[in-house]
């Protein structure tokens with residue numbers, strides 16, 4: 549953040565343009581791709597079609613050296629037509645899998661569009677299988693279906709399904725919620741422990757036995773803005789949310805850490821001592837990329853649910869101008885602090901009517917459009933530069949050390965375009 553940035557109420561009172569129409573988004577199965585790396589004793593069994601299997605396989609790639617931690621129990625036509633008992637087939641699949649893989653301690657049955665269409669009751673299946681395999685394996689279900697969901701909701705549904713299973717505690721503990729790459733999670737834990745905050749747990753944990761307990765003295769901080777259902781489940785269990793801007797960029801990271809530090813009574817001197825050096829590094833790294841981004845306009849289609857915090861980062865720290873910030877859902881308890889910081893000006897839209905939104909985008913001709921893969925190619929064909937929203941979830945972008953990379957993700961398409969179309973003075977300055 550620029551210390552001179554004026555404090556405003558930002559976009560918190562901007563009327564929201566609500567859109568309900570055709571949508572262009574990935575489904576929640578996508579979350580398995582990063583969740584299976586994080587939870588090392590878990591297995592994600594998608595109960596779905598060959599399409600679901602193809603999506604997972606092509607998005608996650610083939611794991612050559614490791615036993616994969618995800619798979620698909622394929623619903624054949626006879627299952628879909630109700631000619632066989634899909635539950636019996638599922639039980640058989642699970643029994644085969646668990647006999648072969650004693651390392652599995654948490655088995656997630658993941659619903660899909662086909663399993664929802666044939667109304668396969670995976671909650672009952674999870675209960676039935678938990679009774680059979682308890683205490684060695686915990687079986688949990690959640691839905692990754694693409695019907696009425698966006699791709700980051702898969703992680704939310706998964707974590708929300710885990711919360712009721714967590715044991716009780718009265719300990720005063722901090723819970724960090726959201727699946728981050730290990731190196732990024734370690735940075736956050738290090739910063740917090742350097743401030744003297746030591747009783748910290750994470751959700752999801754690497755292994756079920758390291759998993760956190762939960763209770764009325766638990767306070768939690770979200771690391772991802774798409775965890776609305778998980779937030780609701782944690783509140784239901786009596787935990788308290790530490791609301792803060794999300795830790796993207798130098799400003800967001802500092803505000804997020806400051807909110808936690810305030811909760812644990814960390815004084816300003818200690819806070820400054822711990823954050824000063826990484827803040828300076830983050831500012832420098834952002835500045836290098838901001839030379840390209842400064843003054844450029846950006847348009848967000850709703851996709852990852854990261855849109856509002858990212859628009860806050862790009863406008864306040866990189867000098868971009870937001871034209872429209874579309875989000876699939878606007879959950880005030882979660883992204884309220886980011887909305888407050890987002891400078892007034894852009895249209896804030898919730899939901900999608902893709903044709904109308906494309907019309908607005910074409911009329912505005914932004915320098916950069918953030919959207920899903922399905923929209924990116926046609927827009928590129930019309931001469932607009934795009935950034936795939938999904939990349940923002942697959943790339944480490946949180947906290948100070950990644951702040952420059954985060955800005956770089958947005959600078960890259962602009963730099964590429966300038967190379968294709970000719971020399972631009974800003975581009976050379978930032979190389």
Ligand code: SF4
Nearest residue numbers: 575600660661693694
């Ligand atoms: S869950 Fe639905 S949207 Fe996702 S791959 Fe399967 S069929 Fe397609």
